[in-house]
Amino acid sequence: MDFDTQVVIVGAGPAGLLLAGDLAESGVSCIVVERRVRDSELTRAFSVNARTLEQLDARGVADDLIATGLRNPVLQFLQIDLSRLPTRFPHVLVTPQYNTERVLRARARSHGVELREGCEVTDVRQGPDGVEAQVRNADGTSRTLRAAYLVGADGRNSTVRRSLGLPFPGRAAVRSMMLADVRLAEPPRKPPTVGAVGDAFAIIVPFGDGWFRIMAWNRRHQMPDSASVDLDEIKAIARRALGQDFGMHDPRWISRFHSDERQCPRYRDGRVFLVGDAAHVHSPAGGMGMNTSIQDSANLGWKLAAVLRGRAPDALLDTYQAERHPVGRRVIRRSGALLRGVLTTPQALCGLRDFAARTVLHFPPIAERLARAMAGIDIAYPAAVGAHPLTGKRAPDIALAGERRLYEVLRGRRFVLITPTGGSVPASMADDWGGEVEFVTSAGATGKTVLVRPDAYIAWATSDQSSEGRNNKIREALARNCGPAATDG
Structure with missing residues (x-):
């Protein structure tokens, strides 16, 4: 098969862009196909954890991203202190996903990545020697892209995954969650601000540029994603969960969505790989989604480059599944447990729940373990029997x-x-x-x-x-x- 490029990446979100930059920097040619045609100000992800910042630091762009957001050394709702973590980034960075994409897009382009915007992959076929992606161009014409490998970074409704007939089993985690980006007449003094009273939940997160992200949920009024939502409804929930609505006004977008807990059993199918939401989705609790997606690509990129450059056998690519699938499963469990602890506790027991959480966090070993988990620096990969105890562990920045x-x-x-x-x-x-x-x-x-x-x-x-x-x-x-x-x- 004659190849147009060595790797086709479907999707120019954070996972696809980081992967493209890694491949190009390693001398591997790649084409990124992206359905969107311009930067989007609409985003769901807004937190970047310590391990992701370490990965970005290893690519020279962490400081650029940090300059766009706010550093928070404490996860407010659980009162988890991140400030003592053994990392250069003892905090969570709050910044809209579009800032992460801009930083990673600039890096990818600086290394010569070809980004085809306004194009949509409609079908994927593979054989023993390569992969073919059918692409619909912005002008309505179609063409076939041929590559040695293809990576689906195209989100929860992944065309790549569906083309291969791969299952995506799971269940709904939360329905009728409402999102909005708004201005506030009276911003909270200690953001982010979180409240849950059994049948209502709300969180307010500052982006640092005058905009605030609002997430709200009302157990008594759960509607389908297509149902309309207005700012008055979100204000009412905020008043119930937080005690006030902080003078929300001028929303630039409002959306209603549901969140699933799903994971594809196979992240690799022959010459095709899935990363990010195409491989796993989970509740928004803990802000783990984008972070897990970026770290998927960090794991896969160097392995693809090694195989394509003849430095490693194809079997190395199987370790992507072996290492990252258990991480995805653990994230689904952790975020699901956190979500259910917040949203399913009866109102009469909310005070007891909060007291129990604060009490547990007074034990330093438990507090440290939770901080490492939320920061992503506790992730380790399997090691062979008899290997040195450090094998598979995160390397500290010594x-x-x-x-x-x-x-x-x-x-x-x-x-x-x-x-x-x-x-x-x-x-x-x-x-x-x-x-x-x-x-x-x-x-x-x-x-x-x-x-x-x-x-x-x-x-x-x-x-x-x-x-x-x-x-x-x-x-x-x-x-x-x-x-x-x-x-x-």
């Missing part, structure tokens, strides 16, 4: 010799081998793997040699300090994780 940080070095989209202070690797090893691995030395006394994957997870580690034994283990680890040495052809 200081390196030369006044550098690990996440700055990871911007090269390569593996990073970190040796302890005073340690080194033979020059021949650096020559053999120099194009695939960055060799650095830690600035602290870690006592460990660690190989970090391009997605900032630990691929391998050893505490062996003997030069001969350690170097032999390093060679084996590099060959296993980074492909054959240059001298092997």
